[in-house]
Amino acid sequence: MAKILPFKAVRPTRDKVSLVASRSYQTYTQAEREARLDYNPFSFLHIVNPGYKYAREITGTERYTLVRNRYLEFKEDNVFVHDKTPSFYIYKIVDRDHQVFNGIVAAASAEDYENDVIKKHEDTIEYRERIFKDYLKTVGFNAEPVLLTYPDNKVISTIIAKAQKERAEFEFTTTYRDTHYLWKLDDPNLIEVVKNEFEKMSTIYIADGHHRSASSYLLYQDEKNNNPDHKGDESYNQFMTFLIPESELRIHEFNRLVKDLNGLTKEEFLIELDTIFRIENRGIMPYKPSKKHHFSMYLDGEFYSLYLRKSLYNFKTSLDALDPQILYNTILKPILGIDDLRNDVRIDYINGKKDIINVKDRIDNGEFAVGFGMVPVDINEMKHIADDGLKMPPKSTFIEPKLRSGVTIYEF
Structure with a gap:
């Protein structure tokens, strides 16, 4: 009660x-x-x-x-x-x-x-x-x-x-x-x-x-x-x-911005991603994902779509299936070396209510190397995670x- x-x-x-x-x-x-x-x-x-x-x-x-x-x-x-x-x-x-x-x-x-x-x-x-x-x-x-x-x-x-x-x-x-x-x-x-x-x-x-x-x-x-x-x-x-x-x-979602590629070249980084995602180069036109487990990426002047490979849809908890957690588990931590999402100075966030061009501008001016976007968390995901006693990554929602x-x- x-x-x-x-x-x-x-x-x-x-x-x-x-x-x-x-x-x-x-x-x-x-x-x-x-x-x-x-x-x-x-x-x-x-x-x-x-x-x-x-x-x-x-x-x-x-x-x-x-x-x-x-x-x-x-x-x-x-x-x-x-x-x-x-x-x-x-x-x-x-x-x-x-x-x-x-x-x-x-x-x-x-x-x-x-x-x-x-x-x-x-x-x-x-x-x-x-x-x-x-x-x-x-x-x-x-x-x-x-x-x-x-x-x-x-x-x-x-x-x-x-x-x-x-x-x-x-x-x-x-x-x-x-x-x-x-x-x-x-x-x-x-x-x-x-x-x-x-x-x-x-x-x-x-x-x-x-x-x-x-x-x-x-x-x-x-x-x-x-x-x-x-x-x-x-x-x-x-x-x-x-x-x-x-x-x-x-x-609304929070987009992620990372300052560098953790010592990788652009080509090495894309090859690392290829193991986990189906990647499509979307060119210079702004791109935003429209489905769960699909992500956008802006890198070196171009937009990409990243589709999590369906063979990796083996989620054990409600948190595992959350897109901000997927991004952390597959890219931010293992490839880009971002372990502490709250305190690592290499990562920043822009709420998704702002235009995707804000992400593009901050990368084009050299402040960051790569940016990621996703669809917003929905109310049922938020409730399931709370009911399960789990916690979302920081900056998962702009409410x-x-x-x-x-x-x-x-x-x-």
Whole structure:
């Protein structure tokens, strides 16, 4: 049974939400960050980058404390207000490609994470988990929800659709031309219905935010162990999530780029590949694969199609049949010598939502030697791997929607 709860969000006022909301800090170029910090005093970037005020880079515990200070200042200046009643928050995004995402911002249970009711499909890095846990412990809030997905549910969909007939609490369009809407669902009867529908679900799945959820779980463990009066209803027992039905999730692939051929000539490399793949030279016209176990490759100014030989379709686990894992097992590790996909500086990734020409350009300019593409992982593959207790290689999926930070905030 999934335990999904309403909470009292801290939110920007209606007149300032479009100014406060920001993308994740790392997604901005330096020029974009500086423009927003220079000309928008309400941007959430001022909170997460408090050193800008002092014109220097601040890291570690000192930064965490300053983040907390900036956050409190936003509250003191009434940029943020704290809702008085626990609520679910209906959230809708219409992106620039006219794709629509509907879901619920809510609190999920750390115990569900521990007990595998909330399923994971991606490995996390321990030191990153602990760094973010320490960050959360100091700042006392989370401003970016973990993206969870659940089986389509008619009851929940009906409640969402009915709420959306009213005027939205928030409606704003970003410079990316995505339009965001938020409705507050605070009717106690409807809250109980939503809670009960989630309780009928034996599992829900992390789509995006494995490190955030892992860090929230570590925080829960710390706070529970250090609180002799722990009851189980404290705010640290939950973490903020955005729950979206499986049918509305969008999964894109990540293309791989490798800096060199590991000492091989082009001809030697192609001969190595020939043992594993049927290879066709596609020339200079951009090529993208259309089937599972088919890959694209860009090398020395030309595109190639790589079809895994059917004699090698001897998959023993759900992970073995995953295309990012196949690419790792057949090319990246044994031929190109890429063993550590997370930390090897010879490999980089471009999400598949960007045009394949991005891969071509970075190879043509000499930054990389070869690039690989594949079709996206689908939701059933992701679920099977999570159900089997296995983990995908890093950068196997680029998942949408992407929420803005600072629109709803969960305090511990």
